[in-house]
Amino acid sequence: MKVLVGYATGEGQTRKIARRIADLVADRGRAVELLALDDAEHIALQRFDRVILAASIHAGHYQKALSDFAGRHSDGLNDMPTLFLSVSLSAAGHEAEDWRGLQHVLEDLEAATGWAPGRTEQIAGAYRPAEYDLFRRFIMRRIIADKDPDADLDNGKEYTDWEALDRLIEHWIDG
Numbered sequence: 001m002k003v004l005v006g007y008a009t010g011e012g013q014t015r016k017i018a019r020r021i022a023d024l025v026a027d028r029g030r031a032v033e034l035l036a037l038d039d040a041e042h043i044a045l046q047r048f049d050r051v052i053l054a055a056s057i058h059a060g061h062y063q064k065a066l067s068d069f070a071g072r073h074s075d076g077l078n079d080m081p082t083l084f085l086s087v088s089l090s091a092a093g094h095e096a097e098d099w100r101g102l103q104h105v106l107e108d109l110e111a112a113t114g115w116a117p118g119r120t121e122q123i124a125g126a127y128r129p130a131e132y133d134l135f136r137r138f139i140m141r142r143i144i145a146d147k148d149p150d151a152d153l154d155n156g157k158e159y160t161d162w163e164a165l166d167r168l169i170e171h172w173i174d175g
């Protein structure tokens with residue numbers, strides 16, 4: 001079995017998630033290719049048996065590299081087992097409104113690309129102030145201060161549950 005792990009990232013957390021998944025898939029004896037979706041021009045999907053795509057949400061949207069890829073390959077993706085990992089800070093919390101927002105972002109992706117992921121999981125991302133410009137730092141500090149009063153706003157914080165991610169991938173790959 002050969003698995004494609006494609007990702008799009010803004011500040012690097014989704015890249016980190018994708019790398020971990022690629023290592024895990026390889027450790028389980030499967031062939032794997034890790035692909036940055038903004039460099040996915042001539043990839044032949046027929047070379048793969050399963051596809052995992054991961055992208056993060058910024059201001060209510062996934063990266064254009066993800067929607068371009070999913071739109072270009074929607075027929076192929078719809079015909080094979082696919083897992084989509086949606087990375088965000090909304091997924092780090094339990095607010096119903098935030099989770100409704102996540103559902104809308106996903107529906108927008110499906111409507112825009114024609115790709116209906118076989119399975120989708122919402123994954124908590126990270127607060128990475130060192131990667132933000134001044135404006136983003138200002139906005140993100142306010143959001144984190146509101147959502148996570150215990151966070152140290154000057155330092156990054158990962159909300160990704162790595163063990164849960166490992167379990168998810170192991171089940172999906174073996175299933």
Ligand SMILES: Cc1cc2nc3c(=O)[nH]c(=O)nc-3n(C[C@H](O)[C@H](O)[C@H](O)COP(=O)(O)O)c2cc1C
Nearest residue numbers: 010011012013014056058059060088089090125126
């Ligand atoms: C400018 C900016 C906008 C963001 N907008 C959203 C958002 O609309 N909804 C959300 O849940 N998270 C939002 N986030 C949080 C990111 O999804 C989260 O930090 C994620 O880990 C980013 O992953 P990446 O490093 O792979 O880009 C935003 C983050 C930044 C910096």
